[in-house]
Amino acid sequence: xxxxxxxxxxxxxxxxxxxxxxxxxxxxxxxxxxxxxxxxxxxxxxxxxxxxxxxxxxxxxxxxxxxxxxxxxxxxxxxxxxxxxxxxxxxxxxxxxxxxxxxxxxxxxxxxxxxxxxxxxxxxxxxxxxxxxxxxxxxxxxxxxxxxxxxxxxxxxxxxxxxxxxxxxxxxxxxxxxxxxxxxxxxxxxxxxxxxxxxxxxxxxxxxxxxxxxxxxxxxxxxxxxxxxxxxxxxxxxxxxxxxxxxxxxxxxxxxxxxxxxxxxxxxxxxxxxxxxxxxxxxxxxxxxxxxxxxxxxxxxxxxxxxxxxxxxxxxxxxxxxxxxxxxxxxxxxxxxxxxxxxxxxxxxxxxxxxxxxxxxxxxxxxxxxxxxxxxxxxxxxxxxxxxxxxxxxxxxxxxxxxxxxxxxxxxxxxxxxxxxxxxxxxxxxxxxxxxxxxxxxxxxxxxxxxxxxxxxxxxxxxxxxxxxxxxxxxxxxxxxxxx
Numbered sequence: 323x324x325x326x327x328x329x330x331x332x333x334x335x336x337x338x339x340x341x342x343x344x345x346x347x348x349x350x351x352x353x354x355x356x357x358x359x360x361x362x363x364x365x366x367x368x369x370x371x372x373x374x375x376x377x378x379x380x381x382x383x384x385x386x387x388x389x390x391x392x393x394x395x396x397x398x399x400x401x402x403x404x405x406x407x408x409x410x411x412x413x414x415x416x417x418x419x420x421x422x423x424x425x426x427x428x429x430x431x432x433x434x435x436x437x438x439x440x441x442x443x444x445x446x447x448x449x450x451x452x453x454x455x456x457x458x459x460x461x462x463x464x465x466x467x468x469x470x471x472x473x474x475x476x477x478x479x480x481x482x483x484x485x486x487x488x489x490x491x492x493x494x495x496x497x498x499x500x501x502x503x504x505x506x507x508x509x510x511x512x513x514x515x516x517x518x519x520x521x522x523x524x525x526x527x528x529x530x531x532x533x534x535x536x537x538x539x540x541x542x543x544x545x546x547x548x549x550x551x552x553x554x555x556x557x558x559x560x561x562x563x564x565x566x567x568x569x570x571x572x573x574x575x576x577x578x579x580x581x582x583x584x585x586x587x588x589x590x591x592x593x594x595x596x597x598x599x600x601x602x603x604x605x606x607x608x609x610x611x612x613x614x615x616x617x618x619x620x621x622x623x624x625x626x627x628x629x630x631x632x633x634x635x636x637x638x639x640x641x642x643x644x645x646x647x648x649x650x651x652x653x654x655x656x657x658x659x660x661x662x663x664x665x666x667x668x669x670x671x672x673x674x675x676x677x678x679x680x681x682x683x684x685x686x687x688x689x690x691x692x693x694x695x696x697x698x699x700x701x702x703x704x705x706x707x708x709x710x711x712x713x714x715x716x717x718x719x720x721x722x723x724x725x726x727x728x729x730x731x732x733x734x735x736x737x738x739x740x741x742x743x744x745x746x747x748x749x750x751x752x753x754x755x756x757x758x759x760x761x762x763x764x765x766x767x768x769x770x771x772x773x774x775x776x777x778x779x780x781x782x783x784x785x786x787x788x789x790x791x792x793x794x795x796x797x798x799x800x801x802x803x804x805x806x
Contacts, residue, residue: 344438344777346620351775354621358516358769359523361616366764369615374760380753387747388463396466398743405726405738410460412718413748415572417457417755418498419714422565422594423601424450425505428512429561432554438629440773441622445612446605447509448766452758453604454502456751461494490574497571501564508557514540514550515772569593576721583663583725586651592644599637599684600714602630603707608759610704612768621769624698631697634710638688641717645681659730666728672737673724680720683713 345354391398401408424446431439462471474495476485485492518540521533540546573589606627613622652660667677687709690696697703723738762768775781 342623342625344441344623344625345774346623349620349778351778351780354774355519355771357616357618357621358767358771359520361763361768362520362765363523367615370760370763373756377753377756377760380750381757382750382753383746384459384750384754387743387750388459388468390743391463391747392468396464398741400739400741400744402736404729404734404736405723407722407726408738409719409723409740409744409748410464411575412715412722413751414457414460414464415718415722416600416715417453417460417751418572419569419593419597419600419718420604421450421453421457421501421505421601422569422597423605424448424453425501425508425561425565426598426601427605428508429558430565432558433562437777438626440770440777441618441626442605442609442630443773444509444512444770445609445762445768446601447505447512448759448762449601449605449608450505451502451509452755452762454498454505455758456755458498458502459751461491490571490578493571493574497564497568501568504557504561504564508554508561510536511550511553511557512770512773513766514538515542516767516770518542519771520767566594569597581725581729582657582659583667584721585660586648588644588647588651592641592647595637595640595644596684596714596717599634599641599688600710602634602637603710603714606630606634606703606707607711610700612763616768618769621774627700627703628694628697631691631703631706634707635688635691638684638710642681642685645685663725663728667720667724671724671728673720673727676716676720676724680713680716683709684717687713 399408399410401410424443427439427446428443431443462468465471465474473479473483474485474492476487476492514537517533517537521530521537524530524533570590570593573593576584577586577589579585609622610627613619649664652664665671668674687706690702690706696706727738728735
């Protein structure tokens, strides 16, 4: 390959770098519009209904569990002293972590001009919104009287009661609500051009009215594109620090305490890396089936999956480093209480197997992505991502529950057992998440049409200025690569 390129390239000019195309098979503008809009305009495949109906039923289970909780009391959950935080906070941190990848893909990769983000950013942003909705349910009901949850907001009230601004839990309220609001605006601004495309393709009726209403009169003029791109850039710049701040603030809930096992300075970067790690695993878990069901192989290519697998490998290694550093600091600090917590997590505590599930799923399995054939094999990628999803939940359980089970006073030690309400409330949130995601697939374009078109070769006015052929073009001419 290199011999051919060298032979045809002038010796005094640098060789053009060969890049794998982000839209394969030389697809046109029209093909992209028809394929993405067709998902919304055509009837959904039977598999969509096979997924949607169970998801709605599962979401209904969560509603039932919350109604039962309100009518009976929070005693139906399994937490008792000393485990006052249990599955509710575990699930809250888990879902918040899932929501990180969407904004990361959209904002940080946009600012760093990573064009491969365009095929997956829309679905990842939607995933962020839905995951934060699921996350917000747990602390809201954890307060006990959910109808008084508005007390968490710092608004004047007749009782002259103000929040404790020194409490990390209040920081959570500010961080998560700000993150949700900015993520929602970012998602919606990016949708506007594509909503206008759907509006223009609709016949008169309710759908055309709604798409017209939400597309805000978009006509695609030069002035509108300038304003759109500036707004998108500003929101991306605003979202980027939020990605890092939200999970850092969540980690402060633990790190600012004096509880052995929590009182550590590595939590903020360790939580952020873990959130990106779990979020990317969830993006792949969702997008690989979507790619297969709707025939999006030319838009979500092997290159996209390969890049995300590499990010999972990187962040998984960082998470593994975090686990090891926790042990090192427990040893190096000389704190007997800290050392005992980690001994009980790994050697003789009642929940040892949670730790080993966490470590194997999050550290060992992602190392398969060092091998290219594993990153190319979709079954391997899906299996690893599913293990990572489970492993990240185990990580939050290990940090929160197993730490509280063995507190300072051995006389108050107690092993936590989840009740059926705990179990089904958590399982039901997956139904809620999938219901929202499937409705998103049904009514909104899953891929950012305008952004994908912008990365096509024909979108570049200087695309034909280069007279030297790249290695990929030379391979096509030599018959080594076939183009459909």
